[in-house]
Amino acid sequence: MSRATLLVLADGRFPAGGHAHSGGAEAAVAAGRVTGAADLAEFCRGRLHTSGLVAAALAAAAALGTDPLQLDEAADARTPSAALRTAARKLGRQMMRAARATWPSAELDALASARPRGAHQPVVLGLAARSAGLGPEDAAYVAAYESVSGPATAVVRLLSLDPFDATAVLARLAPDLDRVAADAAECARRVPEEGVDALPASSAPLLDIGAEAHAAWAVRLFAS
Amino acid sequence: MHLDHSHASDGPAALSADAVRPDGRRRALRIGLGGPVGSGKTATVAALCRALRDELSLAVVTNDIYTREDAAFLLREAVLPPERIMAVETGACPHTAIRDDISANLEAVEDLETVFAHEGVGPLDLVLVESGGDNLTATFSRGLVDAQLFVIDVAGGDDIPRKGGPGVTTADLLVVNKTDLAPYVGSDLQRMARDAKEQRAELPVVFQSLRSPAGVSEVAAWVRERHAAWTAA
Ligand SMILES: Nc1nc2c(ncn2[C@@H]2O[C@H](COP(=O)(O)OP(=O)(O)OP(=O)(O)O)[C@@H](O)[C@H]2O)c(=O)[nH]1
Ligand SMILES: [Mg+2]
Numbered sequence: 001m002s003r004a005t006l007l008v009l010a011d012g013r014f015p016a017g018g019h020a021h022s023g024g025a026e027a028a029v030a031a032g033r034v035t036g037a038a039d040l041a042e043f044c045r046g047r048l049h050t051s052g053l054v055a056a057a058l059a060a061a062a063a064l065g066t067d068p069l070q071l072d073e074a075a076d077a078r079t080p081s082a083a084l085r086t087a088a089r090k091l092g093r094q095m096m097r098a099a100r101a102t103w104p105s106a107e108l109d110a111l112a113s114a115r116p117r118g119a120h121q122p123v124v125l126g127l128a129a130r131s132a133g134l135g136p137e138d139a140a141y142v143a144a145y146e147s148v149s150g151p152a153t154a155v156v157r158l159l160s161l162d163p164f165d166a167t168a169v170l171a172r173l174a175p176d177l178d179r180v181a182a183d184a185a186e187c188a189r190r191v192p193e194e195g196v197d198a199l200p201a202s203s204a205p206l207l208d209i210g211a212e213a214h215a216a217w218a219v220r221l222f223a224s
Numbered sequence: 225m226h227l228d229h230s231h232a233s234d235g236p237a238a239l240s241a242d243a244v245r246p247d248g249r250r251r252a253l254r255i256g257l258g259g260p261v262g263s264g265k266t267a268t269v270a271a272l273c274r275a276l277r278d279e280l281s282l283a284v285v286t287n288d289i290y291t292r293e294d295a296a297f298l299l300r301e302a303v304l305p306p307e308r309i310m311a312v313e314t315g316a317c318p319h320t321a322i323r324d325d326i327s328a329n330l331e332a333v334e335d336l337e338t339v340f341a342h343e344g345v346g347p348l349d350l351v352l353v354e355s356g357g358d359n360l361t362a363t364f365s366r367g368l369v370d371a372q373l374f375v376i377d378v379a380g381g382d383d384i385p386r387k388g389g390p391g392v393t394t395a396d397l398l399v400v401n402k403t404d405l406a407p408y409v410g411s412d413l414q415r416m417a418r419d420a421k422e423q424r425a426e427l428p429v430v431f432q433s434l435r436s437p438a439g440v441s442e443v444a445a446w447v448r449e450r451h452a453a454w455t456a457a
Binding site for chain 1: 237239240289290291292313314315316317320321324327328330331
């Protein structure tokens, strides 16, 4: 694997639509659950170990070559909130466009044709990593990191939080990120034997509830 | 026929601003409207729709920052049927959505094109993309639009053309709107014209008031020319 390629895919400026999403942070801020850097750290830790882990495992499995359509169904089953399923497919479609432009492959084209409205973002991300010559750990790292970097950036905008504090939150999460990425890749390796049920299905009900409420707001800064 | 395009008709969607759609047809002309908050972008879009809708098949993509007001305004004014208006959410960064990460806007534009390609009413000729009101550096990526208008107004200060910035200097058409307000805010239109000329050399500038009888007609004529050139290419 090329470490430089990993940096390109993991770059927050990779043009795949993430900037318009807060990863649940906007809803959490409005509900008063995130008011500063300390809350942000807890919010990110919770998200990382629940939906972050699931996303990382899906991405790792896709990077290993698991059938992306089967993974897409597995992602649906692991996303109880309709609003989050919609957001994940929207982001998946955007990731697909960027991936096909940067690391074109027949596998990406096939998934784009099979899911023209978008597959779940972590699945597309994993397949993008595969097309870029990256491995399951790499894909898991990118998905896990995105699950916390998105909310951290959003909270800087939503609360005018000091950007240095927000970045320090992410830096302190590094050991957790390492663990989640390793666990995710390990689960993904069991899929050929055990099927997609080997993938984690942890969830954060408050993120799901917040996402449903947020989708109905008339005025909001972020799409999710 | 464009031989340099290899998309099969049933292949996956286009990547960027490819001039030919996956089905092999030349796509609609895409024109972006950017400019500071409140300068008259939505009003110009509405006026353009009224001026052009009988001759061109039109659609509009709006990029509201935290509401759906622009789309709602266009719907309320009934300048186009609702299925021709689509709103994109931009996550507090309107310039990102038109320049650095254009995927959401591309998808909106392509979805509109696809719907009309399939609905029997005939394909779209023109898609207008309105950016959320932003600052003087916000410009559209060439990957998203074929041409862009930058709309400023006389009430925002008559020194804006002098200050320049990418929008003022590089837009394919600079529109200085609300000339009817110049006497009330003490803006010197001649000076604005001089400064704009200096910043833009040969690129065109239109001064307009949407409250005057001439309204959007000069801008509409420019759009017509662009469209003629696009279809002839
Ligand atoms: N007097 C005058 N008012 C105008 C003119 N054009 C637009 N307006 C008014 O200016 C206000 C703002 O116009 P919009 O078209 O909403 O401006 P916008 O650039 O779309 O604004 P944002 O999308 O919020 O950035 C509205 O009240 C319009 O009616 C004009 O030529 N003269
Ligand atoms: Mg507007």
